[in-house]
Amino acid sequence: MNLTLKVWRQRNASDKGGFVTYKADGISPDMSFLEMLDVVNEGLVKKGEDPIHFDHDCREGICGMCSLYINGRPHGPKRAITTCQLHMRSFSDGETITIEPWRATAFPVIKDLAVDRSAFDRIQQAGGYISVNTGGVPDANEIPVPKPIADEAFNSATCIQCGACVAACKNASAMLFVSAKISQLALLPQGQPERYRRVQSMVAQMDAEGFGGCTNTGACEIECPKEISMTNINRMRRDYFTAKFFKEEEIR
Amino acid sequence: MILDSKIPDGPLAEKWSKHKFNLKLVNPANKRKYTVIVVGTGLAGAAAAASLAELGYNVKAFCFQDSPRRAHSIAAQGGINAAKNYRNDGDSVYRLFYDTIKGGDYRAREANVHRLAEVSVNIIDQCVAQGVPFAREYGGLLDNRSFGGAQVSRTFYARGQTGQQLLLGAYSALNRQIYEGKVKMYNRHEMLDLVKIDGEARGIVTRNLITGEIETHAGHAVLLCTGGYGNVFYLSTNAMGSNTTAIWRAHKKGALFGNPCFTQIHPTCIPVTGDHQSKLTLMSESLRNDGRVWVPKSREVAARIRKGELKASDVKEEDRDYFLERKYPSFGNLVPRDVASRNAKEAVDDERGVGGSGKAVYLDFADAIKRLGKAAVEAKYGNLFDMYYQITDEDPYTQPMRIYPAVHYTMGGLWVDYNLMTTIPGCYALGEANFSDHGANRLGASALMQGLADGYFVIPYTLGDYLATIGPKPIDDKHPAFAEAKKAVEDNVKKLLSLKGTKTVDEYHRELGNIMWEYCGMARSAEGLTKAKGLIAELKEDFWKNARVMGINEELNMSLEKAGRVADFIELGALMVEDALQRAESCGGHFRVESQTEEGEALRNDDEFAYVAAWEYTGDNQPENLHKENLVYENVKLTQRSYK
Incomplete structure (x- = not known):
């Protein structure tokens, strides 16, 4: 699958932040959403760019660390799962995916997609x-x-x-x-x-x-x-x- | 160095109560003059921090996650053992002790394991009082199930989320103490070194993961409750952040490392799908209570399944090999984890594996659904079936699950004495971070038990003895040892950030994982291990030349965090290989190909290897010194395990 990502990048809490567009090519439908971001990040590091920061840990839907507001919905389009359990087969080839952090006054952004x-x-x-x-x-x-x-x-x-x-x-x-x-x-x-x-x-x-x-x-x-x-x-x-x-x- | 395990004298069943009486007490008015540092807030850490604060000590607790409740204990699914004998089926403290010693293939200390079995009953009481919603029966009393290799029903559970509920209980106790001001909690902080003054642990160096600030913290004792190091294999059921850094840096400061090669490979995980895979997901062992494990009898049928020409349900009953039921009629699908894993590997090596990659066996619920009905199966395992469906896009109600072994737990860890103290006075290791209670193989539902036992019911007693001995004099945080340790950490961070090569840290981690899984996994040989030694040495050299670490210290920098952890994993990997090499016997989950019975089963060698291998760090790139703690069995007769 080839995808376009619009990702919220924000250096720290006081930075204004904004969307940056990335290409995610050669994505397997069996990847989880976070594995797709891992692949994008490896590419960024290879190019000498700062990887996209996001919170994650157990990757089996139980620790509650992962977040991500995907296409206007927390944890993406599917019901009753966390972002780490969301797989790329839930998206279609060529799709543009918008990824934002949780947005709430009580959850200030720490960096990129990670919030406090x-x-x-x-x-x-x-x-x-x-x-x-x-x-x-x-x-x-x-x-x-x-x-x-x-x-x-x-x-x-x-x-x-x-x-x-x-x-x-x-x-x-x-x-x-x-x-x-x-x-x-x-x-x-x-x-x-x-x-x-x-x-x-x-x-x-x-x-x-x-x-x-x-x-x-x-x-x-x-x-x-x-x-x-x-x-x-x-x-x-x-x-x-x-x-x-x-x-x-x-x-x- | 002489390893003194400090096991009390006297009959097994009286050792702990006698020891408790002999331990010194800290005067209630003096407790507030002590500060205890607790690193990690999983079951062991949260339970210890809360219990010590309740006693009156000041506690500083640290976790790298954004909340103490996210520690990886939260992901444990199946349950927690306790010798309550609520089922009237013949359970007892002694039986739980015996099963755990036997399950660990006679490589754990009798006294520690008996204590674990003794306090297991208190844990359940404590958790219920905290509001942990265990599964119950219609009469309102607690439900139990039989679990992984046990012939009695002693496992308490909360659907498939037992770890979550137990951790939330410990977290709530911790929260209460944070609110009371007795625990100061540091989230998103990572311990990067241990501070020693006059040979004793007196503090830690941490990095604030948000600001990058390197801080020092002083305390009268340091408790490392930082979990296991299964991520040395890259792919494991551990959380992405689970790492060895805290215990590894303590090891380099003088804490001996016990049985590093003892790794548990869990038989029921969802198989790997490709190179992008970042972790493996466990399917609780409880599924083996009702699921039947099989592969096709013939390679031809298996090959057709792999090509997608044949579905599992099309394979006729007489063409299926329910290999666990066939080989182990009395335990069947409920053989211990090591046996189930090894047999799955054998079936796959025999080219009878299924799934696209061929690296999987079936776990079939068709019979259970026929016998119990779909609703009953759903009530028991619904969340696990959903999880399987989300990951694989296959419905386990209509076709069998595909499973394969994966690294799940590390029985090895810092060597500790009966008081849970490492070889550095004042530095303790609790839960999975220590080596103590599971021998060469951990039984199901005993990790949660050990974490909580150490935190709630062992350390509150044993720590007091040490603190009473050293006295409540404040720790001098201006002592040069703090500045020195801080400087060393800063230098290491600078060194990592200066790496501007071509390979990502993840690439090194993956390579290390491949080496470990290939040569230091389920089956090991002297030849393979020797080869692995060379490969890891090359990998280490290359890492410090060609790795690429991004960003600066003064920010949230996951590239830097990962680099530090992977560098430690590489060094630990080398030690694991060394340890596996010297242990030329098959035991627990480790099949040493040179040591097997005529039937191809694991062959233990008690004459030569009934000891704990405790390794002493001697310097960078220097061989570590091996010390042996001989295991003495006064109550249990060592036998070759048989589950036939």
């Missing part, structure tokens, strides 16, 4: 956990959890923190991501003691990071590589309002 997603870490640090120390916990089978509840908590827990939901949202809202973690812990019996404190802390941090609000468009759910459902956002809202109306505790 540490805001997500800080939201989790604000309360995305059950406060137990190592040791001294009850036997794993002491508290039974109904299978449907455990399964649903698992579904929420599969979020890979890639940020596609934010990139897809016209408001750059992080609610799908934040609500997934809140839901996972709010569904499980182990998460009950801190349930209402957690939702307030995490939402407060989310707002402080500069993410937008949710207006129920649903782009996040469609673009999420792990198919996290918007039901999580409803659960988060319910818990948040319950907390604010009836159970307001001091946020740490």
Whole structure:
């Protein structure tokens, strides 16, 4: 396959940046999208040019490190996969592909296609956990959890923190991501003691990071590589309002 | 140098509890006066950093990824073993211990492995308390499955994403401590050297991957939790960033390297499609619970499949060779990884391989779908089947998967004593980065167990003993050792950036991978290894002449990062070959062609090789010194493994 790439190049956070066009020739349909970029980069290095920087690591769709806004969609045209699992057979010969970084105020560009997603870490640090120390916990089978509840908590827990939901949202809202973690812990019996404190802390941090609000468009759910459902956002809202109306505790 | 493993005296089952009692404690009021450096935030690192911070120590944690949650532990699929005996099927701590020792082909320490089995039960309790959503049954209790070579169901799992869920649990504990201010987290930082003062580890040198700044960090102890080095083979199931740099630089500073050639080749990975391939994707071993492995009986049929004239489903039952079931009737498709891998290779070498390249065997679910129904198979393996489909464009519900072995895990690593301390006092290695618990072959679902055991339940005890011994006096970060180490790192960066040759760093990495896979992979011979030695020496020389590294230090520069890692991989590759050469026996995943039974099975040589090979660095391009720690088996009788 022979392709034309329009790639966002930006030296660093303060650089204005812009699109640069590259040819990608002799691409095999069996290559993954990132392997195609590897090939382009090897060519650039051979010519003495700076390779295109992009984040990636596990290349099996689970670490959440890869990103890329491809032809106007996070993780490209296919549903329920990350960029590293996207293969070139999903494109046609001669196609022009536009590649951009995630675009959101809370995700500043570091270089080219790599952005800073540490805001997500800080939201989790604000309360995305059950406060137990190592040791001294009850036997794993002491508290039974109904299978449907455990399964649903698992579904929420599969979020890979890639940020596609934010990139897809016209408001750059992080609610799908934040609500997934809140839901996972709010569904499980182990998460009950801190349930209402957690939702307030995490939402407060989310707002402080500069993410937008949710207006129920649903782009996040469609673009999420792990198919996290918007039901999580409803659960988060319910818990948040319950907390604010009836159970307001001091946020740490 | 005398290697003291510090294994406590007394009966096996009492060693750990006795040892815990004998270890010194740090006064609670003094804990805050200590700083501990943790490099790597996978299961071992995140668990250690969180647990030590909970105890009151100050922790500085480092990862090269953009978030600690992205460490490669996240990709582990299958499960985690624990001797809970929830199934009432005869499991026990001793049985888990025994299986792990046997599975490792009698090249691991009895005491370490028994401790691992003991604490395995605590791990599951801990994870459930953190909110890890393990698979459950309708009664609400935890589900188990049998996994890779075990005859009891002791594996806990979370669909095909167990590593992810366990790491997120450890990450959440880490986050809590970051929020409390007890852990200072450094994302996108790479450790480039270890700092030693008076022979003891007192800090590290890092490079900030965004700004390029070379920084030094001081601490009372350094914990290396940086994972395995499977990427020395270029193609492996490891993440692209997984590397050996931290442990390799510690090795060059005096930490002995244990059993470097012990590599695990995982039998069920998606086969290579071409030269562009950047990594291999694992298909969880759990698939072998229901999938049946086969190739055509005849070369002619296999050749027709390779040419695309025949589909797998067209091959008649009597023309198929379910070789694992045929050769190992009692374990069948569930033989340990090394046995499954070697047999797949044999079938391919016999020209009965399938797929375009011929380097694959089938893993067939037709019988399972007939027996259980498609829905049940989907519920168990849905995400794996989807992943397979995305990569290969083939539907595993209607045609068998094609699989082939790939490098997956490295049992070798820094040599550590019973306390997980390397031969450098104050420098520890946890998880896959150490050599300790898996011998010559790791059993399925035991990597997660070991990482978390080291981090949650071993290091919090053993580290205290060392810290109490050295006392809480602050580390002098103005000591010249810091400036010296920093200068050496800066010089190395400059040297790499000055390389303006014609070949990309990836080309060298690929070449190294080819050499390693060809001569130091599943089957090894003295002749091949000797040849590999020469090839790697040539490659190293050429790298420092003709590699091309782009950009400058003061920016995000993946060209520079890669160059440093590949340079270390080349040196490690040479040591692995050296180690493989001296180990003239077949054991675990390594088939030494000179050492086989009449039936062509692996033949171990306990009289000569029941030891840990620990290598001492002596200088650039100098041969390393071999030290031997003899393995003493007081409880288990060494037998030739048989899965027939």
